[in-house]
Amino acid sequence: MSSQDALVLDGLTKRYGEFTAVRDVSLRVPEGSIYGFLGPNGAGKTTTIRMVLDIVKPTSGTLSVLGAPTAMAVRERIGYLPEEKGLYKKMKAWAVIAYFARLKGVSGKEAKQRAHELLERYGLGAFADKKVETLSKGMGQKVQVLASIAHKPDLVILDEPFSGLDPSNQQVMEDVISDLNKAGSTIIFSTHVMSHAERICDRILLIAKAEMVFDGTIEQAKALIPRLVRIGGVEASRLRSLPGVGDVMPSEESPGVFEVVVADGHDPQEILRACMREGIELSSFESGEPTLHDVFLHLVGDDAKVAAYR
Amino acid sequence: MSNAIHIATREYAENARTKGFWINMLMFPIILLLSVKVPKLLEEKAKPIRQFALVDQSGQLGDIVRDAVERDYARLVMEKIGTYAQTYAKDKAAVSAETLEKTAMPSDFAGRVKEFMDYNEELMQQMMSPEAIEMQLSMIKPSLVEDAPEFEMPRRRYDEVDLSGLTGADLDLATAEPSEIVRALRPALVDDERLEGMEQPLFALIVIPPDAFEQILDPSIGNMANAPEPQDGIQFWSTNLTDMALSNLIERALDRELQKREYVANGLDPKQVSLIRSTTFQFSAFDPKKKEGEEAVSVADTMRKWAPVGFVYLLWVAIFTVVSFLLNNTVEEKSNRIIEVLLSSATPWEIMVGKLLGIAGVGLTMMTAWVLSLLGVLKFIAGPEVEWAGALFEVIQSSGLLPLFALYFVCGYLTYAGIFLAIGSLCNTVKEAQNFMGTATVILMVPLFTMVFVAQDPNGALATFLTWVPVYTPFVMMNRAAADPPMAELLGTGALMLVTIVFMLWLSSRIFRIGVLRTGQPPKIVELVKSLMTPLNNQ
Numbered sequence: 001m002s003s004q005d006a007l008v009l010d011g012l013t014k015r016y017g018e019f020t021a022v023r024d025v026s027l028r029v030p031e032g033s034i035y036g037f038l039g040p041n042g043a044g045k046t047t048t049i050r051m052v053l054d055i056v057k058p059t060s061g062t063l064s065v066l067g068a069p070t071a072m073a074v075r076e077r078i079g080y081l082p083e084e085k086g087l088y089k090k091m092k093a094w095a096v097i098a099y100f101a102r103l104k105g106v107s108g109k110e111a112k113q114r115a116h117e118l119l120e121r122y123g124l125g126a127f128a129d130k131k132v133e134t135l136s137k138g139m140g141q142k143v144q145v146l147a148s149i150a151h152k153p154d155l156v157i158l159d160e161p162f163s164g165l166d167p168s169n170q171q172v173m174e175d176v177i178s179d180l181n182k183a184g185s186t187i188i189f190s191t192h193v194m195s196h197a198e199r200i201c202d203r204i205l206l207i208a209k210a211e212m213v214f215d216g217t218i219e220q221a222k223a224l225i226p227r228l229v230r231i232g233g234v235e236a237s238r239l240r241s242l243p244g245v246g247d248v249m250p251s252e253e254s255p256g257v258f259e260v261v262v263a264d265g266h267d268p269q270e271i272l273r274a275c276m277r278e279g280i281e282l283s284s285f286e287s288g289e290p291t292l293h294d295v296f297l298h299l300v301g302d303d304a305k306v307a308a309y310r
Numbered sequence: 311m312s313n314a315i316h317i318a319t320r321e322y323a324e325n326a327r328t329k330g331f332w333i334n335m336l337m338f339p340i341i342l343l344l345s346v347k348v349p350k351l352l353e354e355k356a357k358p359i360r361q362f363a364l365v366d367q368s369g370q371l372g373d374i375v376r377d378a379v380e381r382d383y384a385r386l387v388m389e390k391i392g393t394y395a396q397t398y399a400k401d402k403a404a405v406s407a408e409t410l411e412k413t414a415m416p417s418d419f420a421g422r423v424k425e426f427m428d429y430n431e432e433l434m435q436q437m438m439s440p441e442a443i444e445m446q447l448s449m450i451k452p453s454l455v456e457d458a459p460e461f462e463m464p465r466r467r468y469d470e471v472d473l474s475g476l477t478g479a480d481l482d483l484a485t486a487e488p489s490e491i492v493r494a495l496r497p498a499l500v501d502d503e504r505l506e507g508m509e510q511p512l513f514a515l516i517v518i519p520p521d522a523f524e525q526i527l528d529p530s531i532g533n534m535a536n537a538p539e540p541q542d543g544i545q546f547w548s549t550n551l552t553d554m555a556l557s558n559l560i561e562r563a564l565d566r567e568l569q570k571r572e573y574v575a576n577g578l579d580p581k582q583v584s585l586i587r588s589t590t591f592q593f594s595a596f597d598p599k600k601k602e603g604e605e606a607v608s609v610a611d612t613m614r615k616w617a618p619v620g621f622v623y624l625l626w627v628a629i630f631t632v633v634s635f636l637l638n639n640t641v642e643e644k645s646n647r648i649i650e651v652l653l654s655s656a657t658p659w660e661i662m663v664g665k666l667l668g669i670a671g672v673g674l675t676m677m678t679a680w681v682l683s684l685l686g687v688l689k690f691i692a693g694p695e696v697e698w699a700g701a702l703f704e705v706i707q708s709s710g711l712l713p714l715f716a717l718y719f720v721c722g723y724l725t726y727a728g729i730f731l732a733i734g735s736l737c738n739t740v741k742e743a744q745n746f747m748g749t750a751t752v753i754l755m756v757p758l759f760t761m762v763f764v765a766q767d768p769n770g771a772l773a774t775f776l777t778w779v780p781v782y783t784p785f786v787m788m789n790r791a792a793a794d795p796p797m798a799e800l801l802g803t804g805a806l807m808l809v810t811i812v813f814m815l816w817l818s819s820r821i822f823r824i825g826v827l828r829t830g831q832p833p834k835i836v837e838l839v840k841s842l843m844t845p846l847n848n849q
């Protein structure tokens with residue numbers, strides 16, 4: 001099982017007239033993994049997801065979803081949460097969940113039972129018989145997430161599952177994802193918030209301006225950018241003479257502090273030890289793991305900033 | 311296809327649960343019931359006793375007016391006794407379809423009875439004496455059920471006000487100018503102040519001038535073109551311009567009196583004249599399409615010809631009620647983005663078929679409820695007071711219109727459902743959808759505008775022409791159902807309609823596919839056509 005791929009994209013491209021929404025995306029999502037589609041708004045994440053789900057047809061390229069050429073053929077094994085959230089306002093919470101489960105081939109009785117179980121498990125048991133329109137936005141969104149997974153799908157695709165949720169509900173969402181993953185589902189989700197991806201993803205796809213920028217594990221992503229240490233209280237020329245030190249640049253934020261690039265094959269501890277050895281007195285020494293956010297900014301650059309202001 | 315069924319089931323269940331659905335379903339029988347019951351109730355209970363003032367300076371016509379008002383009340387009493395007798399009769403004379411088939415269309419029978427009575431005051435007065443009423447009631451008593459309540463005399467419709475206590479008494483009613491009298495009573499007429507002892511405004515003031523007999527229109531002296539001035543003749547003052555019953559009653563009685571005097575002056579006996587005036591030919595209508603020997607046009611025939619008009623109206627309301635459900639649902643799903651989840655679970659075709667079926671179910675339920683409640687209400691109100699109800703019940707039941715009604719509903723629904731679904735898929739809000747509809751609504755209303763004309767000439771040029779317009783075929787064919795349209799036309803337009811339905815559904819499914827995923831403003835027609843021509847993988 002685990003050697004198979006839940007999703008394979010090969011040269012997937014989507015054009016709307018002159019406009020290219022997605023260009024030549026190829027990737028493999030191994031079964032049982034949690035895969036993040038990252039990128040600024042408008043990068044092509046949603047279009048890619050829609051092509052995967054057979055909601056829009058690709059202009060060119062092929063895909064394989066759970067071994068089938070289109071998602072429609074295996075739709076009962078896929079769960080989908082769209083980016084913009086909405087439900088039938090007049091239906092009761094449990095009925096919405098049961099309805100979408102029925103559309104995915106779950107029998108009527110089973111669907112009703114699962115709806116109640118899920119609502120109970122994620123703290124909405126008391127609202128099962130409430131109409132959707134009476135629920136708060138966060139609760140409604142939870143109901144929709146549950147509606148997309150009530151049929152126990154093998155592949156779950158969540159488009160921006162965290163948007164619009166408060167921190168505690170974001171935590172619930174992360175729990176839902178890891179519960180599903182433990183139960184054996186493959187999960188693909190898109191987000192532009194890097195911290196979620198960093199916590200729960202096994203692998204990520206980074207996409208910007210319709211093109212894929214990176215595909216791989218988080219570690220591989222972090223290895224893409226040089227490691228920095230911030231050192232204060234010492235001359236730049238002395239720093240340059242130390243082993244393991246690459247480029248040295250004065251920090252823009254704090255005067256007297258230098259950002260030091262750790263040379264390939266070395267690590268920050270080496271530089272600290274060298275300082276001690278040489279008897280250099282440091283006023284500060286900061287060494288941190290680069291975050292996915294740093295990688296994102298490094299790879300996507302100005303686009304991300306533009307996107308952040310939207 | 312099981313997904314289409316699930317979608318249909320949900321559409322049906324959700325729409326059958328909406329307030330709109332229940333209001334639509336219940337409004338019809340309620341309105342039907344009220345429209346029969348309320349006017350009767352109002353007439354009996356709520357309509358106030360109209361109080362009028364009468365100033366007769368001629369000294370001859372005042373009693374004529376009073377007698378006419380009395381006769382009016384007498385007729386009311388007789389009517390009530392009749393209704394009373396029939397309501398509590400041991401065996402009610404039900405109006406059966408057979409009797410209706412045989413009942414010829416009445417000519418102006420009621421009018422003649424009225425006229426006869428106007429000329430036979432003594433007879434009328436005799437019948438109105440308390441003893442006579444008592445006797446009539448004792449005569450019908452044996453045929454009534456045991457627990458029949460006592461007969462109650464109806465309320466009077468009109469009551470004369472005594473003007474002798476009119477204050478500001480330097481006014482002598484017998485000699486004052488009409489304008490002075492009007493000036494004195496105007497406050498009471500416009501309800502600025504009430505006359506002594508009156509709880510309501512004065513309904514009317516009738517002023518008869520001393521020389522009323524000279525202020526007449528008389529063709530024999532040829533003054534028709536040179537008529538007396540209105541203010542010189544008999545004046546009827548009232549702020550109520552819609553309830554003409556009293557003024558008609560008085561005018562007819564006064565004219566009758568004038569004519570009677572003319573008869574006498576010419577040496578004729580007025581009673582004789584009334585008998586002569588009530589003498590008529592036997593004049594009957596026949597329909598050459600009916601079986602030989604039974605060609606006389608009956609009440610049932612007439613109803614059968616007009617019943618389709620009612621069905622056209624119901625058909626129209628039903629179709630456009632449910633297709634607007636369809637439109638609203640689609641817009642809701644689109645604006646909520648539910649459509650995306652649906653599209654990940656079902657093909658656009660399945661979604662469309664599901665929605666069409668579900669809403670068709672809603673429509674059929676509503677129509678069944680309407681027809682049953684129509685029949686129920688007719689049956690319920692049928693009786694001596696509303697004879698036509700029983701008759702209509704029989705006609706509808708026996709005419710074969712109901713299956714046609716169902717058939718044309720399905721056809722009409724399928725013709726329009728696709729269009730509305732497609733429009734819904736292109737719009738993000740109901741308001742946008744309404745804008746999109748725009749003037750189209752007028753085109754949709756044509757069957758309503760023409761339904762009476764089509765019924766009057768069911769195989770005429772207008773009817774035939776409209777039948778060949780596919781979007782009108784179901785309505786116009788319903789309209790013509792009672793007139794046996796030519797078979798060739800029936801088959802031809804039926805085939806054209808089917809082709810149209812298939813084409814509309816195909817086109818709608820294309821638009822639906824494109825529309826549901828669109829965001830932003832609805833497309834212009836040109837854009838829409840362009841995108842219909844583009845293969846799906848470039849959309």
